Amino acid sequence: MIPGALDLDLLRTYVMACQLGSLSRTAAQAGRAQSAVSTQMRRLEEMIGQRLLHRTGRGVIPTPEGEILLSYAKRILTLSDEAAGRLGHTSQQGVLHIGLAEEIAVRALPDALGRFHRSFPDIQLDATVDHSLAIAQLWTDATIDLAIATTAAISDEPLQTWTVELQWVAGIDFTLDPDSPVPLITYAEPCLWRKRMLDALAEQQRNYRITFTSQNSAAIQAAVENNLGVALLGPECLRPASMRCLSTADGLPAPLTVQYGLYARHERQSTCAVAVRTLIDTIVPPENARPLTV
Numbered sequence: 039m040i041p042g043a044l045d046l047d048l049l050r051t052y053v054m055a056c057q058l059g060s061l062s063r064t065a066a067q068a069g070r071a072q073s074a075v076s077t078q079m080r081r082l083e084e085m086i087g088q089r090l091l092h093r094t095g096r097g098v099i100p101t102p103e104g105e106i107l108l109s110y111a112k113r114i115l116t117l118s119d120e121a122a123g124r125l126g127h128t129s130q131q132g133v134l135h136i137g138l139a140e141e142i143a144v145r146a147l148p149d150a151l152g153r154f155h156r157s158f159p160d161i162q163l164d165a166t167v168d169h170s171l172a173i174a175q176l177w178t179d180a181t182i183d184l185a186i187a188t189t190a191a192i193s194d195e196p197l198q199t200w201t202v203e204l205q206w207v208a209g210i211d212f213t214l215d216p217d218s219p220v221p222l223i224t225y226a227e228p229c230l231w232r233k234r235m236l237d238a239l240a241e242q243q244r245n246y247r248i249t250f251t252s253q254n255s256a257a258i259q260a261a262v263e264n265n266l267g268v269a270l271l272g273p274e275c276l277r278p279a280s281m282r283c284l285s286t287a288d289g290l291p292a293p294l295t296v297q298y299g300l301y302a303r304h305e306r307q308s309t310c311a312v313a314v315r316t317l318i319d320t321i322v323p324p325e326n327a328r329p330l331t332v
Contacts, residue, residue: 044082044085044111044114045082045085046114046115046118047078048078048081048082048085049082049111049114049115050115051064051068051075051078051079052078052079052082052090052107052108052111053108053111053112053115054068055075055079055091055098056091056098056099056100056104056108058097059096059097059098059099059277059278059279060097060098060278061075061076061079061097061098063097063273079091086103086107088101088103088104088107089101089103089104090103090104090107091104092104096278096279096282097278097279099279116152116153116156133161133162133163133164134161134162134163134164134183134184135164135166135181135182135183135184136163136164136165136166136182136183136184136185137165137166137167137168137172137173137176137177137182137184137185137186137187138165138166138167138173138185138186138187139167139168139169139170139173139186139187139188139298140167140168140169140253140254140255141169141170141225141231141255141272141274141275151163151165166182169225169228169229169253170187170188170190170191170230171191171228171229171230173185173186173187173191173192174187174191174192177192177194177301178192180303183302183303184300184301184302184303185300185301185302186298186299186300186301187298187299187301188230188296188297188298188299189297189298189299190230190296190297191230192299192301194301196299196300196301197299197300197301197302198299198300199297199298199299199300200297200298201295201296201297201298202272202273202295202296202297202298203272203273203293203294203295204231204234204270204271204272204293204294204295204296205270205271205272205273205276205283205284205293206268206269206270206283206284206285206288206290206291206293207262207268207269207270207271207275207276207281207282207283207284208262208265208267208268208269208281208282208284209262209263209264209265209280209281209282210279210280210281210282211265212265212267212268212282214268214284214288214289214290216289218245219245219246219247220239220244220245220246220247220267220268220290221246221247221248221249221266221267221268222235222246222247222248222249222250222267222268222269223249223250223251223258223261223262223266223267223268223269224248224250224251224269224270225251225252225253225258226251226252226253229253230296231270231296234270234294234296235270235294238291238294239290239291241291242290242291244289244290244291249261249266249267250266250267255274255275258271258275259271259275259277259281262280262281263277263280263281268284268290270294272296
């Protein structure tokens with residue numbers, strides 16, 4: 039028998055696990071031990087009385103019953119966030135201009151912006167999603183109030199930073215020929231990730247050829263899944279069910295790291311303090327966030 043009330047924290051963790059396809063990544067995203075997340079999922083399954091997640095060699099996927107719960111869980115969490123926002127932050131008004139690096143906003147952005155809009159309906163949100171160098175130019179031109187981009191692209195001091203690990207990724211059925219140039223799927227110029235990728239291969243004296251170029255993360259993902267070559271992707275873009283990570287054993291360089299920073303103008307921190315803090319909390323990876331006064 040399903041209890042009359044479901045724990046929102048359990049539902050939030052469950053939705054995250056379904057979206058990420060991995061309990062270990064869910065634990066990292068939530069800032070918890072993997073054992074704690076596994077315990078939460080077992081508890082939820084016991085409450086529902088159904089198996090909700092199917093464990094595979096590559097991660098987890100929802101069972102048919104889990105898909106039903108996932109639909110309800112998203113709706114429950116949406117209503118909860120909307121109620122909290124409407125009742126708690128009615129004094130926040132104005133326009134907030136933000137710029138986000140496209141390569142790390144693939145999965146988190148739609149949910150974050152949706153939650154923000156429901157919580158602060160009186161704040162007009164003007165969001166620009168582009169590569170880090172373009173976001174850096176908007177920041178320099180003072181046309182955005184808050185930015186998330188690589189620290190290499192913006193010379194100002196960030197409010198906080200975190201490191202993103204970039205993995206060499208290919209399709210599940212892709213075979214890398216050690217005697218042939220590496221077929222590369224890359225972001226279009228200008229792109230700091232692309233430069234790091236080519237520099238790493240050059241240092242290893244590994245030949246390569248570019249087979250697919252795009253500035254759109256969804257197009258990069260599709261190219262990888264269709265075995266067009268090898269890409270360098272961050273955790274936001276990984277799809278365990280259709281992609282696999284390559285390593286030095288495949289003749290490729292070790293994973294690369296890129297540092298990202300959060301930048302916010304002081305005047306916007308004072309006039310939209312709660313809104314800025316909420317937006318930060320929904321976009322910045324929880325395991326990398328640190329206490330921040332805004």
